[in-house]
Amino acid sequence: MDFNDTPEEEAWRERCRAWLEGNAPSRKADTGGVSLFGEMSDDAAHVARAKEWQAKKFDAGFAAITWPEEYGGTNGTPMQSIIFRQEEGRFDVPTEPYIIGLGMIAPTIRTVGTDGQKDRYLREMLRGEEIWCQLFSEPAAGSDVSSLTTSAVRDGDEWVLNGQKVWTSGAHYSDFGEIICRTDPDVPKHRGITAFVVDMKAPGITIRPLRQMTGGASFNEVFFEDVRVPNDNVLGEVNKGWSVAITTLMNERVAIGSGGGIGGGIGRVVEMARRSGRHTDPVLRQEIASLYCLQRVQKFNGMRTLTAVSKGAVPGPEGSIGKLLGTKALVRMGEVYMDLIGPEGIADTGQGTHDFNQIVLGAPGFRVAGGTDEVMKNIIGERVLGLPGEPRMDKDIPFRDLPR
Numbered sequence: 001m002d003f004n005d006t007p008e009e010e011a012w013r014e015r016c017r018a019w020l021e022g023n024a025p026s027r028k029a030d031t032g033g034v035s036l037f038g039e040m041s042d043d044a045a046h047v048a049r050a051k052e053w054q055a056k057k058f059d060a061g062f063a064a065i066t067w068p069e070e071y072g073g074t075n076g077t078p079m080q081s082i083i084f085r086q087e088e089g090r091f092d093v094p095t096e097p098y099i100i101g102l103g104m105i106a107p108t109i110r111t112v113g114t115d116g117q118k119d120r121y122l123r124e125m126l127r128g129e130e131i132w133c134q135l136f137s138e139p140a141a142g143s144d145v146s147s148l149t150t151s152a153v154r155d156g157d158e159w160v161l162n163g164q165k166v167w168t169s170g171a172h173y174s175d176f177g178e179i180i181c182r183t184d185p186d187v188p189k190h191r192g193i194t195a196f197v198v199d200m201k202a203p204g205i206t207i208r209p210l211r212q213m214t215g216g217a218s219f220n221e222v223f224f225e226d227v228r229v230p231n232d233n234v235l236g237e238v239n240k241g242w243s244v245a246i247t248t249l250m251n252e253r254v255a256i257g258s259g260g261g262i263g264g265g266i267g268r269v270v271e272m273a274r275r276s277g278r279h280t281d282p283v284l285r286q287e288i289a290s291l292y293c294l295q296r297v298q299k300f301n302g303m304r305t306l307t308a309v310s311k312g313a314v315p316g317p318e319g320s321i322g323k324l325l326g327t328k329a330l331v332r333m334g335e336v337y338m339d340l341i342g343p344e345g346i347a348d349t350g351q352g353t354h355d356f357n358q359i360v361l362g363a364p365g366f367r368v369a370g371g372t373d374e375v376m377k378n379i380i381g382e383r384v385l386g387l388p389g390e391p392r393m394d395k396d397i398p399f400r401d402l403p404r
């Protein structure tokens with residue numbers, strides 16, 4: 001494991017910092033350095049600010065550092081991209097609307113898309129002009145998403161989609177979505193799925209917001225009633241959509257697993273302990289110390305991934321360790337903080353203590369988004385530790401015959 005920047009990385013970091021100091025509006029408040037997946041404001045002004053920031057990065061060559069020039073990238077290294085993200089994470093800039101499109105769907109289109117799809121979508125996505133969402137989960141298909149029932153039936157040069165998706169982050173402001181549908185129920189479940197690009201403004205799509213306990217409504221139920229999708233929008237091959245979905249999900253894990261962690265939030269917890277006069281309480285001190293240890297372990301695990309990336313490796317299933325640890329640290333930090341501020345945690349009393357509430361209320365969702373804690377543990381068990389796999393009784397049975 002290498003903890004230090006090389007001289008080239010250090011010079012790149014300085015360049016990123018200088019540009020961010022000159023162009024980002026302000027530094028981030030110390031509420032943990034964690035951008036909760038999907039917990040952004042649902043306000044149109046926020047999306048407009050995100051579009052402005054993305055365009056500014058595009059013009060300066062920081063929008064997609066590792067991409068080829070033909071799509072607006074600068075052919076940089078994965079390490080340069082990670083360093084820029086680390087530095088950008090210190091600033092108060094809205095990036096959430098692009099996590100799904102740029103972090104997960106763009107790499108999928110680059111891997112399986114046709115030339116026509118790459119030309120049509122990638123540059124617009126990178127410039128921030130078009131926002132994307134991911135339509136995988138359904139009411140009865142979450143962890144086991146291959147049980148999905150939203151159907152797509154071929155009709156001439158088009159496909160007709162019917163069904164329902166749920167928990168679709170950002171569907172309400174997205175222009176396009178990557179959707180996976182059942183296209184052949186007569187084969188086992190993983191083999192009859194196809195991925196499509198769907199225009200989120202198409203007739204027959206109804207988007208209903210779901211209110212979260214954070215107060216925001218960043219995800220939605222999305223209903224499809226005879227929605228027509230051109231055959232050109234098939235992503236990858238017909239009935240090979242499961243491997244397309246896995247490509248997207250692997251990128252999701254990388255996008256989440258290489259995130260910033262709870263970082264500076266501990267400083268805020270210590271500050272609150274001092275302010276409340278409880279900083280001498282031995283039990284509380286122990287809690288803060290264990291939180292600090294958890295944060296260091298998470299950071300070192302992240303560095304292991306970064307070291308692999310800097311040597312040209314592709315991060316593997318160990319990204320799930322980062323997601324699991326990050327979530328655990330986030331939940332624990334929220335609990336310690338709430339214990340410190342007591343009843344002030346319930347309502348904003350103007351004491352300047354309420355800023356952690358989004359973290360406290362959003363952390364349970366973070367345990368579920370991008371794969372639940374239990375699913376992460378299964379991945380670590382099976383794919384990192386090499387333990388025997390879960391029994392999968394439905395692997396060889398046609399989807400139509402599965403009890404549902």
Ligand SMILES: Cc1cc2nc3c(=O)[nH]c(=O)nc-3n(C[C@H](O)[C@H](O)[C@H](O)COP(=O)(O)OP(=O)(O)OC[C@H]3O[C@@H](n4cnc5c(N)ncnc54)[C@H](O)[C@@H]3O)c2cc1C
Nearest residue numbers: 038134135136137142143167168169365368369370372374
């Ligand atoms: C903030 C947020 C944003 C999201 N954004 C999106 C999005 O943009 N697009 C999208 O498609 N989805 C999105 N999701 C949905 C998310 O992917 C699913 O919620 C998740 O995969 C879990 O599925 P589920 O909710 O159906 O729970 P279930 O799969 O029904 O799980 C219920 C419980 O059973 C446990 N469980 C399930 N299977 C196993 C197993 N094999 N072993 C042990 N335990 C198991 C789970 O851990 C969980 O505790 C989002 C979710 C959240 C919270």
